[in-house]
């Protein structure tokens with residue numbers, strides 16, 4: 001699906017939203033509104049957002065940061081912009097300390113009445129698709145865009161025999177992931193790097209997974225990451241991803257003001273929504289992928305080498 005193949009009224013609404021967000025003071029208001037909406041929703045469903053952040057900010061993070069940070073990492077330009085209403089995007093402690101509470105809040109409204117359990121239901125549904133469609137038992141797994149490790153820990157739970165690696169560009173997010181893995185006594189290996197140029201050896205994984213990474217990427221980066229995943233996978237290995245489903249009715253019918261708030265925090269949403277994932281994966285050397293809607297708003301894509 002391309003932007004131009006969307007219904008004309010969606011194109012019009014999309015252009016209108018983009019021109020509103022091009023006006024800096026309006027974009028700032030939209031970001032502020034979006035952030036307040038998420039924090040209020042979190043606290044309403046029983047996620048103590050402010051208390052969680054307060055607890056985490058008591059910790060001295062410099063030790064974790066020193067262990068995790070790779071000073072040779074070069075940040076792509078597209079990454080150095082505002083995301084999720086944080087001026088410095090994912091490169092901030094504020095984002096790292098809030099991201100888990102934000103996940104519970106954002107996923108609370110996927111299914112009516114699930115509240116705080118929406119996040120675990122979304123992850124569970126992803127794993128159910130993996131269990132059905134990943135026909136091998138992966139021994140080595142790479143979770144790209146692992147953030148603070150929520151997706152990485154859950155992959156380790158469903159594949160306890162596997163050696164799991166989590167990779168992310170944010171050393172702040174990874175510092176929290178490292179701290180959490182010490183609390184859980186888990187052996188996950190954390191790598192600070194870009195998913196499009198990991199520096200990891202050829203054919204060293206059976207499964208490369210990306211949970212909610214691709215909506216944060218421009219198309220060129222997404223295509224480069226598919227090629228890198230292909231290089232990292234062994235013969236018969238699988239690339240799997242879970243992210244927003246542009247074909248979901250929930251997005252087609254989303255009220256323009258909600259879409260404006262969403263876009264104000266997700267700078268590459270139009271590029272993500274208009275990328276033909278099947279063609280991009282085939283171009284990167286995968287067999288034609290299977291796309292499975294697994295929530296009213298999300299899809300899982302499974303592609304085999």
Ligand SMILES: C[S@@+](CC[C@H](N)C(=O)[O-])C[C@H]1O[C@@H](n2cnc3c(N)ncnc32)[C@H](O)[C@@H]1O
Nearest residue numbers: 090145146147150151168169170194195211212
């Ligand atoms: C929405 S979060 C992912 C959430 C996480 N997988 C989970 O299950 O909760 C997206 C993450 O992707 C990371 N990211 C964005 N672009 C990246 C890239 N090119 N390479 C590696 N990580 C990237 C961000 O730093 C952020 O931590």
